Amino acid sequence: MSTVLKYLVIGAGGVGGNLAAFLTLSKKNVSLIARGKNLDVLQKDGLTLQSDLFGEVRVQNIVALAETDYYEKPDVIFLCTKGYSIEDTIPFLNRVVSEHTLVIPLLNGFHIGRSIQERLHRGVVLEGCIYILGTLLQPGVVRQQNSIFRIVFGVPNNGTKPSLEIIKKIESDLKESRIKVNVSDDIELDTFMKWSFISATALVGAYFNQPMGALQREGDSRDAFIKLSNECESLAIAMSLKLPKRLVEANLQVLHNTAEEATSSMQKDIASGKESEIKALVFDVISLGNQYNVSMPTYKKLSEKFK
Numbered sequence: 001m002s003t004v005l006k007y008l009v010i011g012a013g014g015v016g017g018n019l020a021a022f023l024t025l026s027k028k029n030v031s032l033i034a035r036g037k038n039l040d041v042l043q044k045d046g047l048t049l050q051s052d053l054f055g056e057v058r059v060q061n062i063v064a065l066a067e068t069d070y071y072e073k074p075d076v077i078f079l080c081t082k083g084y085s086i087e088d089t090i091p092f093l094n095r096v097v098s099e100h101t102l103v104i105p106l107l108n109g110f111h112i113g114r115s116i117q118e119r120l121h122r123g124v125v126l127e128g129c130i131y132i133l134g135t136l137l138q139p140g141v142v143r144q145q146n147s148i149f150r151i152v153f154g155v156p157n158n159g160t161k162p163s164l165e166i167i168k169k170i171e172s173d174l175k176e177s178r179i180k181v182n183v184s185d186d187i188e189l190d191t192f193m194k195w196s197f198i199s200a201t202a203l204v205g206a207y208f209n210q211p212m213g214a215l216q217r218e219g220d221s222r223d224a225f226i227k228l229s230n231e232c233e234s235l236a237i238a239m240s241l242k243l244p245k246r247l248v249e250a251n252l253q254v255l256h257n258t259a260e261e262a263t264s265s266m267q268k269d270i271a272s273g274k275e276s277e278i279k280a281l282v283f284d285v286i287s288l289g290n291q292y293n294v295s296m297p298t299y300k301k302l303s304e305k306f307k
Contacts, residue, residue, distance in 0.1 A: 004029055005169055008074035008096070010089060012038050012064065014134035014265070015106060016080030017142035018149070019179070021049045021059045026177040031063045031070060033092075039064055041140030050137070051144040053178055073098040076170060079105040080130075082265075083112070083280040090119050097123035102162055102170075104153050106130040108266075109280040110195045110288070113156055124160045127187040128153035129194040131254075133262055145259055150180035152194070154187030189241050196232035197251045199281045200225050202264035206278075207302045209271070213260030225255070227298040232285070238292040270306070278306055 005028070009020040012034035020032040024047075034042055046060035073096060081089055086107070093116070097103065101123040105112040117125040129152050133145040151174060155161050167183055174181040184190045201215065208214065208221045215225045226248055233247035244250075269276035282303050289296040 003169070005075040005166070005173060006072065007031070007173075008033065008070070008072075008077045009080055010077060010092075011080035011082075011085075012042065013080070013082075013136045014142060015130060015132060016078070017047060017136060018049070018051070018132060018134040018144045019078055019080060019106075019130075020062060020064075021047050021051075021057075021142065022054070022149070022177040022179055023173070024059050024062050025049075025054065025057065026173075028173055028177065031065055031072070031074075033067055033070060034064045035066060036139075038136070038139040039066060045140055048141040049144065050141065052146055053144060053149060067092045070096060072096065074101060075166070077101060077103045079103060079107065079116070081107065082275075083107050083109050083277050084275055086112070086116065090116070093123075094119075094121050097121075099123065102126060102166065104128040104151075104170075106151065107280075108195065108198050108277055109284065110192055111156075112191075113159075117159070124162055126153050126159070126162075127156045127191050129191050131194070133259060145262075146257075148257065149178070150182065152182045152184050152187070152190045154184035154190070157188055186242065189236075189243070192232075192236060192239075192241055193243075193247065193250060195281075195285075196229065196236070196247060197254050198264065199285050200228035200232065200251060201255065201258075202266040202277075202281050203228060203299070203302050205264055205267040206270050207305055209267075211260060212255065212258045212262045216256055216258075216260065224298060224302065225251070228302075231289070231294070231296045231299055235285070235289055235292060235294045235296070238294050239288075282306070 007030040009016045010033045023030040042064035047062045049057045099122045103125040113125040113127040131150040135143045229248040229251045
């Protein structure tokens with residue numbers, strides 16, 4: 001393995017755009033897959049980063065390409081698309097992934113890596129999640145708010161273990177890029193906890209049409225958020241996940257570190273009539289509850305609005 005890793009970020013929205021910008025600013029070898037007007041602006045003018053960690057920076061040397069123009073074999077792929085785009089991305093992954101490539105999905109959902117691994121001809125897929133308040137403000141302009149920018153990744157249960165060398169190198173590269181990183185010993189638990197938080201905030205926000213600040217104060221939306229978190233905790237227990245503390249306590253802690261004006265991308269997409277991640281964030285939770293015979297009355301009640 002080369003001491004310089006070749007990174008590929010797929011998806012140039014609020015997550016992928018920020019990730020590619022931070023890696024580029026720290027002089028890592030990274031390419032970004034984008035499309036449409038966003039790609040046009042990135043190739044012509046570069047990427048404008050509005051960051052609470054970096055300040056406002058024009059990243060003119062960002063390497064942005066369409067899928068059809070990328071011909072390399074990357075060492076590491078960060079998959080930053082929406083969950084409903086995975087199926088469209090699989091053919092591209094099968095074209096560019098080598099037997100040594102690591103794929104790290106940073107999508108909202110659970111067991112995403114497992115699902116992707118089943119459809120790849122080669123390569124190793126890990127599980128991962130990301131904590132970031134990132135937004136694509138307009139084509140070529142991304143916003144990163146507050147000091148939270150953290151990636152968690154690890155080997156799933158019964159998954160193929162990559163070399164410790166490449167894991168340490170990814171960890172080092174991310175830290176050098178001002179991105180906090182945690183190589184997880186229990187990625188099943190870590191991705192479930194992130195999934196439960198995003199699921200609960202997205203569903204409550206969309207149902208009541210309110211930002212995070214409303215969930216931080218006493219009222220119906222906060223009560224619903226707590227009930228959803230408790231239902232997710234019951235699901236985690238049924239799945240034999242080893243929660244370090246009460247899930248509602250953990251979710252409330254993350255909630256109170258979130259900007260009051262923030263809203264989930266699912267909530268934004270539903271409000272604007274776009275395709276959303278509601279299947280992965282809401283209906284997949286209910287399906288897993290049914291599978292493990294866990295009662296989820298609040299999930300079922302609130303989800304009725306979106307059927």
